[in-house]
Amino acid sequence: MRLILIFISAAVVNNFVLAYFLGICPFLGVSKRLDTAVNMGFATTFVMTLTAVITWLLNEYVIIKFNLPFLQTVSYIIAIAALVQFVEMFIKKSSPPLYRSLGIYLPLITTNCAVLGLALFASLREYSFIESVFFGVGTGVGFTLALIVMSGIREELDFAEIPKSLQGVPITLLIAGMLALAFMGFAGLLSV
């Protein structure tokens, strides 16, 4: 039950993008079209889940065991960079069309604050292994959700007349603000 709560909390109530401001760069950059948004979302969710697993193992069997808290940030980011590299090679070999459609966005997942953020939060909250996994999937789904909603709206915006100064980033941010306001309605839905 608690696992379901963690998942829903991460995906909706405490959405990484709209409540914690993680993953904003890809959120602003990739949310123009629905199909790229979906691809990016799934790829990121995949990486985030694996990251949750690896960083939990790293934390448990290296950082905590040998009492090296100062190596946490460094080791996490290296693990993430290596993971993304492997995922990239794997996708390149197993599905070239998918690799082509993701293009530059795949390596950019390394610098996605949401990935490192997920690892740090999970360690901070001292989640167990299975809790971390659910948290990883949940945050990834939340990120994807925000991306999909935003891209859906932006595709509609193509037909609107937006003042020149607001075109591009500003209007996206304003919309994100309204989305964040809407998502705040979920607060208090459940407490984890």
Added chain:
Amino acid sequence: MNQSAKMIVVLSVFAVLSGAILAGFYHSVHPRILKNKLEEERKMIFAVLEGSKSYDTVEKTIKGAKGPEIVKIFVGKDESGNIVGYAFTAKGPGFAGTIEVVVGLKLDKKTMFGLRVLNQKETPGLGTKIAQEKFTGQFKGLSIEPKIEYVKNKKPTKPNEIQAVTGATISSRAVVNAVNARVAAVLDILKEENAPPEAEEGGANGRR
């Protein structure tokens, strides 16, 4: 092959240097960080235990809802070394995150010295009011038996009642629930540790 070897060597050297720098820096500032944590703990305890100048810590592992939990009870003492009261932290889910409070329990183990909110992320302007004196002040001298209760939109009538913040019932309730949940465990531990018997005159000198 030379290129790959060079890459590996360079990265390894960097990694080792990084590790060394971090280890060194960490160990040099670690004592300071510990000192800060201790200072924070002291401030928190002295805020809820009036008259205490020092404290001992009693630690016990109990079976919590999520597995084994460590409960810490801070036994506050005055200058002469007499026990003033007991302080402990309690936390629980609030409206928008975990709320953490510190509670001061009087020697009689039936009434509170008071309560302070340590951490909360409640709705600013509403839930955050639980951190204000108007709410926390109600816990001064509050009875914890049989358990703390809250009322809404009217003045409390019983010695164990407090009034919830208007418009922030969930946050207020979270505080009450957290304290109630923790008090039971704390009383059990105190019983086990054979804490000094209840003060006869209700003062710091109450010792048989």
Added chain:
Amino acid sequence: MADDKSLFSVFKNGIWTENTITVIVLGMCPTLATSNSASGALAMGLAATFVIICSSAMVSMVRNIVPGGVRIAAYVLIMATFVTVADFYLQAFFPEMSKVLGAYVALIVVNCMILARAEIFACKNGIAPSMADALGTGIGFTWVLLVLSFIREILGSGSIFGFVILSENVFNPWVVMILPPGAFITLGLFIGGINYFTKHRGASR
């Protein structure tokens, strides 16, 4: 980035023309997260500036040693080291600030701004220009953060740096400003405003 640009013009670049937040649009995550209080914004700005100066300097120093293939990995390692130093420094000497910023200090390591400066500038230029570029970028980042936080803190809590300026009797704070929606809206309007201002001046966009 030609090498013959003067140090000062490199420095100025980061503050306005190629301002990280308003022009290049990087480093959004910490900007939105820490701009709800002026002290948080200042702390984050200074911490990030510290990391970017040290990282750019180091990247520039080793630019001829590091083989191309492991460039990014090496830069990230350097950044992560300095970020950890900044994190523990804050925990030791400014514990309240450390609590306010929380995990966002560690997240400086994925602040695209720092990696971008390393990749675009520091690995191709000497130490002095790299540090000038880093200093300019850092200050550019910090001043935008401060302006945003002033707006959000005054409107959202009636205070600046924690000092209450508009007490609740005078002005009922717009609490939304210090919450996530307020962050997005303030930043959006701010960038929009800057766009308008620069367009008005004839700069092409």
